[in-house]
Amino acid sequence: MKYDTYKVDDFLEDDFFISWVLHPTADKDIYWQNWLAEYPEQEATVSQAKALITGLKYKHIFHPKNDEVLDSYENILRQSKKSSRHNKVKNITLLIKVLAACLVIGIGISWYSFQNISVEPTQQVVQEEIITKKTLKGQKLNLFLGDGTEITLNAESTIRFPKIFDDEKREVYLEGEAFFDVQHDKNRPFIITSDKLQTTVLGTSFNVRSYKDENDISVAVLSGKVKVEAVDEQAKVIANNILTPNEILRFSKNDYGLIKRNVDIQKILAWKNKTILFEKASFEEIMKKLSRWYGVEFIVEEPLDIKGRFTGKFKNKSLEIVLNGLGFSSNIRYNIEGNEVHIFNTKTK
Numbered sequence: 001m002k003y004d005t006y007k008v009d010d011f012l013e014d015d016f017f018i019s020w021v022l023h024p025t026a027d028k029d030i031y032w033q034n035w036l037a038e039y040p041e042q043e044a045t046v047s048q049a050k051a052l053i054t055g056l057k058y059k060h061i062f063h064p065k066n067d068e069v070l071d072s073y074e075n076i077l078r079q080s081k082k083s084s085r086h087n088k089v090k091n092i093t094l095l096i097k098v099l100a101a102c103l104v105i106g107i108g109i110s111w112y113s114f115q116n117i118s119v120e121p122t123q124q125v126v127q128e129e130i131i132t133k134k135t136l137k138g139q140k141l142n143l144f145l146g147d148g149t150e151i152t153l154n155a156e157s158t159i160r161f162p163k164i165f166d167d168e169k170r171e172v173y174l175e176g177e178a179f180f181d182v183q184h185d186k187n188r189p190f191i192i193t194s195d196k197l198q199t200t201v202l203g204t205s206f207n208v209r210s211y212k213d214e215n216d217i218s219v220a221v222l223s224g225k226v227k228v229e230a231v232d233e234q235a236k237v238i239a240n241n242i243l244t245p246n247e248i249l250r251f252s253k254n255d256y257g258l259i260k261r262n263v264d265i266q267k268i269l270a271w272k273n274k275t276i277l278f279e280k281a282s283f284e285e286i287m288k289k290l291s292r293w294y295g296v297e298f299i300v301e302e303p304l305d306i307k308g309r310f311t312g313k314f315k316n317k318s319l320e321i322v323l324n325g326l327g328f329s330s331n332i333r334y335n336i337e338g339n340e341v342h343i344f345n346t347k348t349k
Helices: 008-012 015-022 026-038 040-055 066-081 085-117 119-127 283-294 319-328
Strands: 130-134 141-144 150-153 158-162 170-181 190-194 197-201 205-210 216-223 226-231 237-243 247-252 258-262 275-281 297-300 310-315 332-337 340-345
Touching: 008 040, 015 026, 015 040, 026 040, 190 205, 197 205, 197 216, 216 226, 216 237, 226 247, 237 247, 237 258, 275 283, 283 297, 283 319, 310 319, 319 332
Parallel strands: 170 190, 297 340
Antiparallel strands: 130 158, 141 150, 150 170, 158 170, 170 205, 190 197, 197 226, 205 216, 216 247, 226 237, 247 258, 275 310, 332 340
């Protein structure tokens, strides 16, 4: 987050900043103290934003005193005795207006009190607001949640989470792939629900992959420890496992099988570093991955007889370079038209 360019209005709309001001923790204090030490020129802006946020908690209510209303009434009567009959009519009219004004003030105070009584239920509704973030093909997205957790969302993925986490747990819902760097909070576990898997952590970093069109769901751990539970259609836990760094757990949607093994975690996280990695992948798997990565659609113009599997690594390369590399080891040629990639057999002219 480039807070160094933020103005007061920007801070007032930032969930992480608001969470720190209203619900400070040791971790949040350390983050913002370090940031202010690096950008001391923003200290005045931060102080002003904090004052505005905390100031919103206080409201001033004017309650006119009974004796003040009575004094106004008596003053009108005194003035009416000194005036002519014509002026008495005017004073009576004025008296009616004052009494009407008092009545309006009374109604206003009652309405305001009712509004104040209703503040808490309204705030509760805000706390339950669910935020949804999506990425399309060819897109990636970085998110900071209110508790300080950082999420990197891969292409064609969706994540849902409450605007403000409750006091007992932090729960999000994922469809697709994301890397989580969870802020530690021993009192509020962080739970990721992805189809039939639930991953629970206190504070760690790991990768979750759960696309609808893929049979397997996987969880791979970079640091810390996570608990992974498989649930059935009734949300009943049917299997569970504990993962530590450099371990991956694969869950089969078909037979509910769980397989845990050691893994090179950097290969799993290659996508975060703008690297496409193929390991003994079929041509169909490659087209599917490239479609999601570059935001294109593949159209095979004629039957292809490609039985081999491919292994390769492309870091921050264009689609053309990747396709050229595949063309060297297979009988294909391609033609890119907008967001469509037409695939031909090299034997066809």
